[in-house]
Every structure is written in structure tokens, then in C-alpha cells.
Amino acid sequence: MSAASNGRTATRERVTTWTGQGIPRKEDDRLVQGEGSFIDDMGMQGQGYAWFVRSPHAHARIVSIDVSPALALDGVYAVLTGEEAKSMCQEPFFRIAPGAASHIEEWPLAVGKVRYQGDAVAVVLADTRENARDAAELIEIEYDPLPAVVDGVEAAESSAPILHEEAGTNVAWNGVFNYGDIDWALENADHVVKIDRLHFHRFSSTPIEAAGAVVDWDVGSGVVTIHTNHQMPMFAAMFMGPTLGVPINKFSFSSRDIGGAFGTKIGFYPQLAALALLSKKAGRPVKWTEYRTENLLSSTHGNERTFLDIEVPVMADGTILGFKTRAYDDVGAYLHYEPLGGVIWSQVLPGCYKLKHIKVDYSATLTNKCPVSPNRGYSRMQHLWLIERIVDTVARELGFDPIELRKLNFVQPEDYPYETPNGCVYDSGDLPRSLDMALELVEADYWRARQKELGKGKGKRIGIGVGSTLDSGTNNFGQARIINPELPFSGNGEAAIAKLDLYGEVNVNLGTSPQGQGHETTAAQVAADILNVSPDKVTVSIGFEQANNSYIGFSGTYASQFAVTGLGAVMGAAQKLRDEILEVGAYALGLSKDEVELSDGVCVSKNDPSKSIPFIGIANLVYTNNAVLTPELREKVSLTCRYVYTPPFQVPDTDRKWGNLTLTYASQIHACVVEVDEETGEVKILAYAAVDDCGRRINPAIVEGQVHGAAGLGIAAALYESFDYDEDGQLMQPSFYEYHVGTALDIPHIRTSYIESPSPFTPNGAKGMGEGGGGALHAVCNAIQDTLDKDDAIVYDSHNSWERVYDLLKSGERQAPRGVSVLSRVSGS
Amino acid sequence: MLLKSVEYVRPDSVAQAIEILNSNEGAALLAGGQSLVNILKHRVASVDVLVDIATLEELRFVESRPDGSIEIGACITYDELDHSELIHSSHEMIAWVASHIEDQQIRNRGTIGGNCCLSDPTNNFPPLLVAMDATMNIQSSSGMRQVRAEEFFKGYLMTAIQPGEILKSITVPPVPADVGIGYVSLSVGEDSKAIVRSSAWVKLNGVVQEARVVLARVSPIPVRYQPMEEALRGSSATPEDIARAASVIGSDFEPVADSHGSSEYRREMARVVAKRAVLEAVEKVRGEGGSK
Amino acid sequence: MITQSATQAIEVTINGKTYRRVVESRQLLVHFIRDTLGLTGTHIGCDTGSCGACSIIMNGKLVKSCMLLAPQADGAVIETVEGLAHDGELSALQESFRDHHGLQCGYCTPGMLMAATYLLRNNPSPSEEEIRRGIKGNICRCTGYVNIVRSIKAVADGAQLDMGDGVAKEV
Incomplete structure (x- = not known):
């Protein structure tokens, strides 16, 4: 299909402007020659090298720390511990959460207790990288281990060990989002589909450059210079300033090239603060290079979310009225951006569908695991995955074609601007046509025929799945007030x-x-x-330089x-x-x-x-x-x-949890064909396609690249990448040796196409894009579902290792619980 | 990434390397380094002296013997195995396995000797060499000794190599026309970490004369699963026969669990990969083998 | 024989220039290249030899420089990303990566280019499968590998940029 032949498609006719052309990038001449300036390429005269001492325990009281053996080592400049760091600070880090969690005190280094394996207890500065690590190993720390909680649902129970005594609870935030009348819908629907539990797993898109910084606290001028690859430096400055007692204009943040981030380079401001204090103490610049094992253990994980007791009212014709669920978002041991994730998902409350009655009882819970912060598709991806699983499960249980069911329930092209039940306004799009294009690109008809031909029991099965997502962009930060009405944030x-x-x-x-x-x-x-x-x-x-950039x-x-x-x-x-x-x-x-x-x-x-x-x-x-x-x-x-x-936003109504939370809604429809090995559960992707609609495309080559990237990361997350903790809170994938990142042999070729539905709300008709809403996770899960028998369990987890797929394939004959049930009030469907 | 302090030495000969080993208790041999350097980076083993033998010519040869066996120097890299005409012509499976180890960079450095001496259960060659009944030629100051591959692997990171000894070469018996070899992995990603792996050696003359079935990644070292070998012997090796033989891998068998698979899953997958490895071996003899 | 010591005097030729330095025996080659010599185009992305960001060509072989100690490179001839362009002229692969949007953040790119350079030296007309095998040791998180494969394919001998897409391409 030629994109140019599509009615609403803007094509390449705009040769008179630079906007809209896929010109090669200005960045690339330096990057292909190894002349980029990444954080570990930076240094300052007289710098020492920092190494963080991290807890081996998931939860423990710190009984004592003896740094003297480290200080005795040749080449060691200084050691900073949590207590000392706290004494150099004015106040704990800024807290977003209201209520009990507002009492949580986080300092640059752990004080009194460690709360996850990898929690930073001290930081060492020495003349070489190696000596810093040698010295760190000499520090003697006595721990008194405590029981750990590693499950986001269990953490909310009263019997769970409490991470932060000052809060008295592990529930960092709870909110009920209730729109329409779900109880009425459940009582009056022709069918109610009930799903016991769905679990969105923990992973990170692990940019190949880990975090890093060169920090110098110049005592004479009071200027704190921070070269770092933080992706939101002025956000870091706002969090660090009051804690360190440094006014914003005494920070000098800068970055040049950044080696990927995907949201995961927002959460490491505590490390930056610790490095600043270390520099102040040692009287010299501090260079920190985060290596991969430290990165996986302690830098940032994505949000893990468990959905319980999902109930979906459906009419006989397939109209889905809405759903209700209880959601538990496991945010790890500290709140670095959280609990903002508690509202961000509601930007896409009904997903791509005209769902009217929705109730979500949402809790963000603290566990003895690495803190989370945004990761590509932040918070919406988890919710969109839930909705896509709901739609697919409804189709399966009630005998609808999953494609037709989507089309029936989609927001239709003529519905835009479409107001969602919580007051968000979807700006433009054509979801049914995007879906058709994705299916055509992936040659769904051919594969459907192959699937029938092959059937089941011959060793391999074929499955076809789609994922419909919205990539909401340009937040109204007023939504933070839905979390905490006291927060002085709104607009963007x-x-x-x-x-x-x-x-x-x-x-x-x-x-x-x-x-x-x-x-x-x-x-x-x-x-x-x-x-x-x-x-x-x-x-x-x-890049960014605080002194020069606006x-x-x-x-x-x-x-x-x-x-x-x-x-x-x-x-x-x-x-x-x-x-x-x-x-x-x-x-x-x-x-x-x-x-x-x-x-x-x-x-x-x-x-x-x-x-x-x-x-x-x-x-x-x-x-x-x-x-x-x-x-x-x-x-x-x-x-x-x-x-x-500034976008034209208003402050949301925090009582009703209602308002326009984002300005634009790009869409991505992914389609995927998998082959599943019946004997092993191994999944191979046979064909993959994604259709993007981000309004007017400024540089189509860059847009397409973003679509590829989002798909690649999603596929890897769906099949390979997962952070799992054992019951003692030990991370089972602490390096790339265990955490298998998708390689060029694992990620298939990704076909792409696009339509352009210009946004009526933006100056240039463009919509923000790039995150991709986790489309690949949805599509891969749905394709795996498509290979299963009617009496098998449903795909209940966003991560599907070969073993998990194998268990699903065997679940029917083993008579394992299916995880789903249907209550029908009409006959014959 | 940052290693403990360590001494480095590059001897000129195997004899000199042995001398250094004998005079330094904390010395370790460094060949391709594709496993050892990771161990050093993560500081999970303590080494005082690294004895770099990667470039010793005495360890870098591939030679055929009149009986059709081949002898491979311990420091031959995977990439060299994959590009050796000799290997391809007489021991194709060795080349195939070498060419599917991780990636090009690792194949360019990693050596067959290192792959064996590190005795990591994820390593690719140990199960193949046990299946092929290779002999490990070990040199020390008192001369050479031979150890069958089956006896060589002793535990996680442990082998029959004693202090002061060096694995000099590996002798692999010939593969006559009535013998087929299979090698099948179930991996997390393609050419990546194996969850379960099996290699099979089958001598077939209408019926199975003899079989060796090796399972890897189910215990710290590759293990021959003799009940399956016995079940195969004398059978006509139809797919049904082979599946029946594999089904004897039973509940007496308790594979190790880790983040890539539970014990139960590994046990069931052991049946699958062992079946497929034997099937591949049989198809080779019967001339139905694929590209491997 | 190189004598046993915790420090070693080494001589390495990189991109045609010879460097003589005394190093700690424990220093990784990648740190020697980056920190000691200041050739920061070679990157570090993991600590297990898994990502390939540190890939270089040493004595004609593609290797990961984080999997070698600096003294192991004594006497070696090394090529890094800084040596790919000549007199300000990009190599065909470098140009192709730029022209096909074969990079986004650019962090894996130097290692990826070294892997691709090595691949085409040894196999001037690789299939898509062979390209993917050639860069299997190099992880990219931005591109899903699509445009990287496309970039390499475009400079391979007899290149035909057909990867089965049924849609108009902007590049």
C-alpha cells in the first residue's frame, strides 16, 4: 500500500519547506566519527573518581560503618556516609506525595536503614577508578537484616514489613478513579467478563550509556557545576536545590550528547546530590561512571503493576461498556518521580476505545526493590496493556473477532475531538484505518490462512496479534494535583x-x-x-547548558x-x-x-x-x-x-479527577505474527509492522526511527527482559549476562507505515510521539494468546519467557485455572 | 569493570608457563579471556598473576591424525575453528558449534581450551566434546597425561586440571560414516545463553549400535544420560523410538533452577532437546541432515 | 617473555599512531584507550562483554576492548572509530549510517561501525541474515536495528535496498 494513496495522508509534496523532509541529521557527522561528547568523555582538572558502596541486603538496619580502612588506602581522598551527608543537607528531597508518604525522608545516601539491594550507603573518592573500588571494598558495614517485601500487592497488607517507619504504611498513594457508573453497567450488561489478575512486569529500556556525572562544588563561589547526562536537569536542580541549600542560579548544569535515556535518566538526582556533597567535602571535582551492574541494580526500573479483580461489562453486540479493577503499582523503595505515575496513566483512561464506565482503585506501593522512574511509555503503557488484554480476552471468551471487536469499540474518525470520561480530549486520528494498514503490512490474510493450514499439534503454531496504543504527549502538569492538591504545578x-x-x-x-x-x-x-x-x-x-540555554x-x-x-x-x-x-x-x-x-x-x-x-x-x-x-x-x-x-491548559478538577491532561494523542497500531514451538514455548516473530499517526511529521525519517525503536524495545521486553527478585529481595538479573537484551538476531525487521492526522491543537499540526505506548508488548501478548486453545489459561503477564508460554500451552491439559470467567445474561452468543 | 590489582606475565613457551604456575600459587592462565575477564571484573575470584598463553604457538594448531582423529590446540579460537577447512571436512559439528557461540567478537577471542577449562555450565563445547568422547591432553612439568572429556569436567568452574598443569590440546576421535552427531540448544535469545542443551553421538547400522546423549545446563557439568542411551541401543531410531527413549528422562533428575528456567521446566526441556539432538544425529547418518 | 609485574610498559599502534605507556596490568584495554590515550570514541555500555559498544579491530580481528587487559594489547595494531574517516572524508559505512538514519543517540554507533566494517571486509556482500549475525554482539536500544541493517546493506556489494517493505520510504 502506498501511503500517498490514502485520503487523509499528507505526503511528500511539501518540497518548498524543510519541515516535513527526512533530511539527514546534523548530529550524525560527529557521532559516526566517535566525536560525540558523552558524559564519560568529560573530566575536570584534579578530579577524583567516585564509587558508591551499595547494600547487599534488600532491607536492613545499618548498625555501624567503619570507613577507616578505606581512608588508610593510598590514593583515597574522602569517604562520605549517609549520616554525614544528611548533616550537610538542609532538608530531605522534595516530596510529591501527600498524606502519610509525605513524611518519608530521603537523603542523598541511606540513613539508618537500607531499603533495597543496591541502596547507596557511602561513596568513596580516590585518585583512580580502580583505587576507589578497592577502598569501597574495605569499608566495614554491619547490617541487621530485616524481612523484605518484594510484591506490590503484599506490600499493601498490614502484615508486610514497613519500609519507611515515618510513613507507617507502604501505600505511598491511593486514589479511586470513578467515571460513569460501572456498577450500573455491570448489572445491566449482557455479559460480564471477569479476569482474576493481570501483571505488567518490571523492566528497563537500559540505554547503552549508563548514568554519569562530573561534579564540582566550588566553595569559593558557591557554584556547583554538574556535567551529567540527566535528561531533565532543571527538574534535578529543583529537587536538589533545597536539600543541598543551593539556589538554582548557583547550579551550573550541562550536558552534551546523551547515550539514550528513555525516561530512565530522570531518577538519579540522589546520586548527583551525593556527588556534590562528596566534592564539597573533598575539595575537588568528582567523576562518577555508572557501570552496567550498578545501573541495573540501582539506577531505575520501570513501573511494575498488578491488576486484580477486573470486571468488564459487554453488550451482546460486542460493545464494551467499561471496566473496573484494583491496580497496585510497585514503585520500589523510594519515590523519585512517584507517585506521579498514579495519575499519568489516566491520560489514556479508555485507551483507544469509547469506554464510558471506568473505575480504577489505584495504589502505589513501596517495596524493597530498586526505585522506579519513567521508562518509555511511562505509566500509560501499563494501563494500555491492561485495556488491550481486556479487549482480547473479551473477544476470546465471547467469541468475537479481536480485530472487529476493536473496530467496533474504537473512537471513530468522526468522533474527534473526542472527550474521554475523565475530560481528556483526543485531538484527531483514524484508528480503524491504521489498524487495516497494519494488518495489510503484516500480511495478516496470508498468515491467517497459514495458521488454519498448520493448526495445532504439529509442533509449531502461528498466532496473530495487534496492539492499539495512544502516545499521549505534552502533559498538563496540573494532573500532579490529582495526586496532591497542594502541589504548585500546572500547564507545561x-x-x-x-x-x-x-x-x-x-x-x-x-x-x-x-x-x-x-x-x-x-x-x-x-x-x-x-x-x-x-x-x-x-x-x-x-545539549543543554544552564548558563546559556533558555x-x-x-x-x-x-x-x-x-x-x-x-x-x-x-x-x-x-x-x-x-x-x-x-x-x-x-x-x-x-x-x-x-x-x-x-x-x-x-x-x-x-x-x-x-x-x-x-x-x-x-x-x-x-x-x-x-x-x-x-x-x-x-x-x-x-x-x-x-x-x-505554553499549551492552552487549565487546572484539572482534583475532586472529580477530571480535566484535559495532555494536549495531543498520537496513535500507533502494531501487528505481529508469531510462531510458537509447542514443545518448548519458544516464540519467534515471523512478521511485524507498526503504523504511526503523529499528525504532521517534521522529519519523517526521525519519526520512523522512533517507531522502530519503540517496537524493538517493546518486543525485547515482552519476550526477553524482566527484573525479578527472589523472596529475599535479591535481583536475579543484575547484569547483561542474566538480563538478556534483544539483539539483532532477536528483533525482527519492523515494517512501518503512517498516516498524518494533524492536531488541531498545536502550532504546527504535529503531535508528540516516540514512546509508542508499549504497542509491541500488547501485540506480542495478543499474538501469543492467539496460539492458545480455548481451555488454556489467558496470557496474564506482559513478560512471556519460553517457560511461561510453555506453561500456558499446557495449562488446558493440566486443568490449570484459566484466570477468567464469564457471566452471561443473554443466550445464544 | 575495575579489577583488583593483578600481575601480568606473557611466557614464551608452555614450559615457561608451567614454571610460572608452579612458582605462584595464585596464578591463573589467561587465554581468550572471554569468561575470565568477566570473572575478574566482578571480583568473584581472586587471581594474583595472569599468565597470558593466548599467543603461544605450541597451543595454536589444528592437525589431523592418520586414524582420522584431529588434535586441536587449546588456544585455537572459535572463529579459527569455524574457518578451518580441516575441521569442516572431518568434524563439521565442531565448526558449527563454534560459529554459533555468542557473537563475532567473542568468537574472535574465545578459545576451545578456555571454553573447557572455565567449566561454566553455559559453555558450548563441553557437552559436544563429552558426546564425541574427546580426550584432553594435559601437560605439566612431569610430562603429558590424557583425560577423557567425560572425566574432565568436575564442577562449576572446576576441572581435572591440577595445579601446575595446562590443557595443551584436545583430541577428537574420527566421525565415520555410520556416526552422526546432533547438537541442540534451547536459548533465551538466538546464539545466546542456553536454558538447556543436548549433544548426541549415535552409531547407526540399521539399528542404534551405540549412543551417547549428553545434557548440559541442567547441572554444573555436562552429564551423560545413560538410561536414554540404553533405551536407544538396538532401536531402529524412528522418531517414535527416539521420543520414547527421551521420555525416560524422569523425575529422578533434578536440574538446577535459575532466572531462565525452573527445575521442572528444564527437566521437560531436557527431554525435548535430547530427543531433537538424537534425531539430528540419526538424520545425519541417514543422509537427511540439514546444513549443520 | 613479558616479565611478571603489576605494571607493564606497552606499545600499541592505534589508527597508525604508536603509543608507549606504562600501565597497571589490571587496566582494561578500553580504559587505556579512553582514559589514558583520550580516544573517547570507543564507548563502554556494560561490564560483561555483552553490548559491543567498546568494539575495536585489533590485529585485524573484531574484539571487545572491555574483555582485554591493556597489556594483552602490547605490540598490537588497533583500529578504532576515529580511524574510519580519512582526511575528513567519511567511510562509506559512516556515510550510509548518516544517510539512512542508522543511529539515534549515537552511543552504540562506534562499536556498531567497527563490527560492520569488519563484517564487510570479510564478507563484502552479506545477506540480511549475515548482517544481523555480524552485529549480534552490538546492542542498540534506539533503532530496533532496522536502519542499521539498512545502512550496512546499502554499502554491501550489489546492494539492493529491498527489505520487503510494501510502503514508500522517506529515506
């Missing part, structure tokens, strides 16, 4: 500066910290169109929003700069502003092309020759134009 935005420099160079900088999304390229494309120059002539600052409190690269907020800011700033250039140019040419235009780095008369002034001339007039300008122009024009894009 991003800042950019467009500047004409001294010799007429065009420069753009903004508050984001990209990790592969190609911001330098897309920002240049957008600015180039407005200033009418080639993107090659637009320099976009690499930012607001929401700045960073996260949550599928750059195309809207970042490029919205670039558009605004470039338009302001354009205005100023036109103003100065017109003055210089003796014309009025509407008689001139910009063309390829020159301001030129519309009527007489021989009359023109190049950008360098305009820069000259403003920066180094301003006596020739009028006082009014001198006052008005700076050629440094800052613009803050």
Missing part, C-alpha cells in the same frame, strides 16, 4: 532562544536535553523555514512532547527574530517592513531584488554599528529572541 511548556550572532550566524538553543531524537535537526528545519535559510545555516546548540521548570526531553513544546518554542522565537531582522533590514534599505522579505540569509526588497542587506549587515547594525539606528530601533531590537511556548 518549553523555552527557546533564536539569535542572530555577531557575524550574522543564526543560532537556536532551547531547554531540552535530547538523547537521540535529533532536536538539532528538527529545530533547524523549523527555524530554517521561518527565516528562509537552509537548515545547514542554522546552528542549534548541542529553560523553564518543565524543560527537558521526556514524555513525547518535543514536536509540540520544543518546536513550538523554536517557532515562536524564530518568528520574533524574523520580525526583528525584517525591521532592521527595512530600515537599512529605506523601505517599510512589509516591503521586505527574507531569502537565503539576506533581507531583500520584494519589488527590487537589487536592494538587499545580508544577515551579517543586520547583525553589524545592531551589535557593532548601532549609532546609525534610530533610538526606537535600538530600544526595540536585540536579535536575541526568547519565546516560551
Whole structure:
């Protein structure tokens, strides 16, 4: 199918603009030559190397710490323990949670107790990397082990060991989200499908560059310089400032190239704070390189969520009325971004469907496991997986075709803008057509025939599955108030500066910290169109520098929003700069502003092309020759134009948990064909496709790359990657040796296509995209489900190792509980 | 990543290496390093001196013997095995196994001797060499001694190698036309960590004359499962015969569990991979074998 | 014989330049290349030799430089990503990665390029399967490998950029 033949599809006709073209990226010349500047490439004069001492226990009281053997080692500069770090701090880290959990005190290092295997107890600074580790091993720590809780549901029970005594409970947050009338729906539906338990597993997208930093606390000036690959540095600054007693303007955060993040580089501000204190104590810069085992043990895991007692009212024609469930989100030992995940999922409350009656009783629970923070598809992916499992299970139990059932229940193209039961507004899209395209790309008809031909019992089975997702982008941070009404957050935005420099160079900088999304390229494309120059002539600052880049409190690269907020800011700033250039140019040419235009780095008369002034001339007039300008122009024009894009949000109604929580809703429909080995449970993907609709695409090549990446990570998570803890809280996959990351032999070729349904709510018609809503997890699970017999159990977990698939294949003959039941009030269906 | 302090030495000969081993109690041999360096990085073993033997010419040869057997120097890499015409012509399965170990980088460094001497249950060669009844040629200051592969592997990271000894080479018997070899892994990802693995050696003359069935990843070392071998002997090796023979892998058998599989799953999968390995071996003799 | 010691004087030629340094015997080759010599294009992504970000070509063989000690490289001739371009001109693979969006964050890219370079030296016209086997030791988390395979395929001999997609491609 040619994308160009589709009615609503915008195609490549826009050759007159840079926006919309898949031009090669500005970033790549340096990156393909090994000339990127990643965090471990940085250093400072006189630096020492830091090594964190981490707890081997999941839960224990710290009885004593003796650092003297470490200090006696040659080359050791300093050791910082939790108690000492606390004494150097003003207050614990900022707490998002209300109520009991607001009493939880987290400090840069563990104080009094350790709460997960990998909790940082002390940090050592030495002259070499190796010596720092040698010294760390000499520190003598006596622990008094405590019972651990490693299950998110059990953690909420009164018998569970309490992690944070000051809170008195492991329930960090609880909220009931109740829309429509689910009790009425359950009483009046033709069928009620009940699912006992679904479990979304713990994993991380593990960017290949782990965390790192070079930190220097300059006591003389009070400036704390932090080079780091944190993906939301000003968020880190806001969390660290009050704790360290450092005003924001005494931080100097910077990053250059970041080797992937996927959300997992938001949660490590406690490490940064500990490093700052270590630098202060030692009086020298501190360099920290997080290696993989430390990263897997302690940096960030994604949210693990268990759904209990799911009840789904369904009408005889297949209309799904809604659902209810109790959700337990296991957030690990500390709240680093949580419990924000407790509301983020409700951006996609009904998923892609017109569900009206929904009740979710949601608890975020603390366990003796690595803390979670956002991971690609943060919090929505878990919820979308639930809904996709519900739809597939309903289809299976009631005998509907899963494709037709989706189409029947989808939000339809004519429904946009579509208001969800909780007040979110889906902006645009065409889900049924996206689904058809995905099925065609994956050659579903062919595989359906093969599946029938092959049947069951011949060694291999074929399964076909789809996953429908929404990639909600541009958060309304007002939703944080649904978690805690006291929080002073709402809206969103991003800042950019467009500047004409001294010799007429065009420069753009903004508050984001990209990790592969190609911001330098897309920002240049957008600015180039407005200033009418080639993107090659637009320099976009690499990475983020607090001192030079424009930012607001929401700045960073996260949550599928750059195309809207970042490029919205670039558009605004470039338009302001354009205005100023036109103003100065017109003055210089003796014309009025509407008689001139910009063309390829020159301001030129519309009527007489021989009359023109190049950008360098305009820069000259403003920066180094301003006596020739009028006082009014001198006052008005700076050629440094800052613009803050802010989406049109209102503060949500926190009592009703109601409001527009995100600005845009890109969609991704994934389709997947699997082959399952009946004897082993091994799953092989035979065909895979994803269809993306993110509104107007600024750079189609980058968009397609994001779709590939989201699919690849989801496939790997569905089949290979899982963090499991044993009952003592020991991580069973502490390195890449055990944590198998999908390789080029494991991830199949991913076919892609797209439609473009421009967003009516954004300045450029684009929608944020990239996270992908976990589409691959849904599609793979549904495809595995498709291989099972009617009397087999349902796919109940988002991670399906060969053993789990094998158990599912055998569940029917073993008469294992199926995990699902149906109550029907009509006959004959 | 960061190792404990360690001394490094690169001897010029095997004799010199043995001398160093004898005069340093904490010395360890370093060949390709594709397992040992990881062990050192994670500081789970203490080594005082690393004796780098990777480039010793005495350990880097592949030779055929008049009886059709081959002798492979301990420091021949997997990639070299995969590119050896000699191996391909006489012992194809060795080349095939070598070419499916992890990835190109590891194949370029990892050696067949190291793969055996580390005795990690995930390693690829031990079950094959037990199935093929290879002989391990071990050198010490007092001369050479031979140990059958079956006797060589003693436990997790433990082998028959005594202090002051070096595995010099491995002799693999010929593979006559009436013998087939099978090798089947169930892995977490393709060419990655095995959950269960089996290698089978089957001598077939209408009926099974003799069979060796080795299971790996079910215990710290590769094990021959003799009840299955006995069940195969004398059978005409139809797929049904083979499946029946594999089904004797029973509840007396308690495989180790880890994050990649429970004991029960491994037991059931042991039946599957053993069946498939024997099937592959039989098909080879009968000329129905695939590309392996 | 190189004598037994916790430090070693080594000589290594990297991208045509010879370096002589005294190193701790325990130092990993990747740390020697990055920290001691400042050639930071070679990256570190794991501590188990699993990710391939540190891949280099040593004495003509693709290896992971985190799986070797610096003294093991004594006398070796090494190629790293910094040696791929000549006189400011990118290699065909480097260009292809750029032109086919074969990288996103760029962190795995140097190791991936070394693996691809080695692959094409030994097999100038690989199939898609052979390309995937050639880069199996290099983990990428951004691209799902799709555009990496495409980038390598495009410079292979007799390349035909047909990977079975039924849709218009923007690149």
C-alpha cells in the first residue's frame, strides 16, 4: 500500500519547506566519527573518581560503618556516609506525595536503614577508578537484616514489613478513579467478563550509556557545576536545590550528547546530590561512571503493576461498556518521580476505545526493590496493556473477532475531538484505518490462512496479534494535583532562544536535553523555514547548558512532547527574530517592513531584488554599528529572541479527577505474527509492522526511527527482559549476562507505515510521539494468546519467557485455572 | 569493570608457563579471556598473576591424525575453528558449534581450551566434546597425561586440571560414516545463553549400535544420560523410538533452577532437546541432515 | 617473555599512531584507550562483554576492548572509530549510517561501525541474515536495528535496498 494513496495522508509534496523532509541529521557527522561528547568523555582538572558502596541486603538496619580502612588506602581522598551527608543537607528531597508518604525522608545516601539491594550507603573518592573500588571494598558495614517485601500487592497488607517507619504504611498513594457508573453497567450488561489478575512486569529500556556525572562544588563561589547526562536537569536542580541549600542560579548544569535515556535518566538526582556533597567535602571535582551492574541494580526500573479483580461489562453486540479493577503499582523503595505515575496513566483512561464506565482503585506501593522512574511509555503503557488484554480476552471468551471487536469499540474518525470520561480530549486520528494498514503490512490474510493450514499439534503454531496504543504527549502538569492538591504545578511548556550572532550566524538553543531524537535537526528545519535559510545555516546548540540555554521548570526531553513544546518554542522565537531582522533590514534599505522579505540569509526588497542587506549587515547594525539606528530601533531590537511556548491548559478538577491532561494523542497500531514451538514455548516473530499517526511529521525519517525503536524495545521486553527478585529481595538479573537484551538476531525487521492526522491543537499540526505506548508488548501478548486453545489459561503477564508460554500451552491439559470467567445474561452468543 | 590489582606475565613457551604456575600459587592462565575477564571484573575470584598463553604457538594448531582423529590446540579460537577447512571436512559439528557461540567478537577471542577449562555450565563445547568422547591432553612439568572429556569436567568452574598443569590440546576421535552427531540448544535469545542443551553421538547400522546423549545446563557439568542411551541401543531410531527413549528422562533428575528456567521446566526441556539432538544425529547418518 | 609485574610498559599502534605507556596490568584495554590515550570514541555500555559498544579491530580481528587487559594489547595494531574517516572524508559505512538514519543517540554507533566494517571486509556482500549475525554482539536500544541493517546493506556489494517493505520510504 502506498501511503500517498490514502485520503487523509499528507505526503511528500511539501518540497518548498524543510519541515516535513527526512533530511539527514546534523548530529550524525560527529557521532559516526566517535566525536560525540558523552558524559564519560568529560573530566575536570584534579578530579577524583567516585564509587558508591551499595547494600547487599534488600532491607536492613545499618548498625555501624567503619570507613577507616578505606581512608588508610593510598590514593583515597574522602569517604562520605549517609549520616554525614544528611548533616550537610538542609532538608530531605522534595516530596510529591501527600498524606502519610509525605513524611518519608530521603537523603542523598541511606540513613539508618537500607531499603533495597543496591541502596547507596557511602561513596568513596580516590585518585583512580580502580583505587576507589578497592577502598569501597574495605569499608566495614554491619547490617541487621530485616524481612523484605518484594510484591506490590503484599506490600499493601498490614502484615508486610514497613519500609519507611515515618510513613507507617507502604501505600505511598491511593486514589479511586470513578467515571460513569460501572456498577450500573455491570448489572445491566449482557455479559460480564471477569479476569482474576493481570501483571505488567518490571523492566528497563537500559540505554547503552549508563548514568554519569562530573561534579564540582566550588566553595569559593558557591557554584556547583554538574556535567551529567540527566535528561531533565532543571527538574534535578529543583529537587536538589533545597536539600543541598543551593539556589538554582548557583547550579551550573550541562550536558552534551546523551547515550539514550528513555525516561530512565530522570531518577538519579540522589546520586548527583551525593556527588556534590562528596566534592564539597573533598575539595575537588568528582567523576562518577555508572557501570552496567550498578545501573541495573540501582539506577531505575520501570513501573511494575498488578491488576486484580477486573470486571468488564459487554453488550451482546460486542460493545464494551467499561471496566473496573484494583491496580497496585510497585514503585520500589523510594519515590523519585512517584507517585506521579498514579495519575499519568489516566491520560489514556479508555485507551483507544469509547469506554464510558471506568473505575480504577489505584495504589502505589513501596517495596524493597530498586526505585522506579519513567521508562518509555511511562505509566500509560501499563494501563494500555491492561485495556488491550481486556479487549482480547473479551473477544476470546465471547467469541468475537479481536480485530472487529476493536473496530467496533474504537473512537471513530468522526468522533474527534473526542472527550474521554475523565475530560481528556483526543485531538484527531483514524484508528480503524491504521489498524487495516497494519494488518495489510503484516500480511495478516496470508498468515491467517497459514495458521488454519498448520493448526495445532504439529509442533509449531502461528498466532496473530495487534496492539492499539495512544502516545499521549505534552502533559498538563496540573494532573500532579490529582495526586496532591497542594502541589504548585500546572500547564507545561518549553523555552527557546533564536539569535542572530555577531557575524550574522543564526543560532537556536532551547531547554531540552535530547538523547537521540535529533532536536538539532528538527529545530533547524523549523527555524530554517521561518527565516528562509537552509537548515545547514542554522546552528542549534548541542545539549543543554544552564548558563546559556533558555529553560523553564518543565524543560527537558521526556514524555513525547518535543514536536509540540520544543518546536513550538523554536517557532515562536524564530518568528520574533524574523520580525526583528525584517525591521532592521527595512530600515537599512529605506523601505517599510512589509516591503521586505527574507531569502537565503539576506533581507531583500520584494519589488527590487537589487536592494538587499545580508544577515551579517543586520547583525553589524545592531551589535557593532548601532549609532546609525534610530533610538526606537535600538530600544526595540536585540536579535536575541526568547519565546516560551505554553499549551492552552487549565487546572484539572482534583475532586472529580477530571480535566484535559495532555494536549495531543498520537496513535500507533502494531501487528505481529508469531510462531510458537509447542514443545518448548519458544516464540519467534515471523512478521511485524507498526503504523504511526503523529499528525504532521517534521522529519519523517526521525519519526520512523522512533517507531522502530519503540517496537524493538517493546518486543525485547515482552519476550526477553524482566527484573525479578527472589523472596529475599535479591535481583536475579543484575547484569547483561542474566538480563538478556534483544539483539539483532532477536528483533525482527519492523515494517512501518503512517498516516498524518494533524492536531488541531498545536502550532504546527504535529503531535508528540516516540514512546509508542508499549504497542509491541500488547501485540506480542495478543499474538501469543492467539496460539492458545480455548481451555488454556489467558496470557496474564506482559513478560512471556519460553517457560511461561510453555506453561500456558499446557495449562488446558493440566486443568490449570484459566484466570477468567464469564457471566452471561443473554443466550445464544 | 575495575579489577583488583593483578600481575601480568606473557611466557614464551608452555614450559615457561608451567614454571610460572608452579612458582605462584595464585596464578591463573589467561587465554581468550572471554569468561575470565568477566570473572575478574566482578571480583568473584581472586587471581594474583595472569599468565597470558593466548599467543603461544605450541597451543595454536589444528592437525589431523592418520586414524582420522584431529588434535586441536587449546588456544585455537572459535572463529579459527569455524574457518578451518580441516575441521569442516572431518568434524563439521565442531565448526558449527563454534560459529554459533555468542557473537563475532567473542568468537574472535574465545578459545576451545578456555571454553573447557572455565567449566561454566553455559559453555558450548563441553557437552559436544563429552558426546564425541574427546580426550584432553594435559601437560605439566612431569610430562603429558590424557583425560577423557567425560572425566574432565568436575564442577562449576572446576576441572581435572591440577595445579601446575595446562590443557595443551584436545583430541577428537574420527566421525565415520555410520556416526552422526546432533547438537541442540534451547536459548533465551538466538546464539545466546542456553536454558538447556543436548549433544548426541549415535552409531547407526540399521539399528542404534551405540549412543551417547549428553545434557548440559541442567547441572554444573555436562552429564551423560545413560538410561536414554540404553533405551536407544538396538532401536531402529524412528522418531517414535527416539521420543520414547527421551521420555525416560524422569523425575529422578533434578536440574538446577535459575532466572531462565525452573527445575521442572528444564527437566521437560531436557527431554525435548535430547530427543531433537538424537534425531539430528540419526538424520545425519541417514543422509537427511540439514546444513549443520 | 613479558616479565611478571603489576605494571607493564606497552606499545600499541592505534589508527597508525604508536603509543608507549606504562600501565597497571589490571587496566582494561578500553580504559587505556579512553582514559589514558583520550580516544573517547570507543564507548563502554556494560561490564560483561555483552553490548559491543567498546568494539575495536585489533590485529585485524573484531574484539571487545572491555574483555582485554591493556597489556594483552602490547605490540598490537588497533583500529578504532576515529580511524574510519580519512582526511575528513567519511567511510562509506559512516556515510550510509548518516544517510539512512542508522543511529539515534549515537552511543552504540562506534562499536556498531567497527563490527560492520569488519563484517564487510570479510564478507563484502552479506545477506540480511549475515548482517544481523555480524552485529549480534552490538546492542542498540534506539533503532530496533532496522536502519542499521539498512545502512550496512546499502554499502554491501550489489546492494539492493529491498527489505520487503510494501510502503514508500522517506529515506
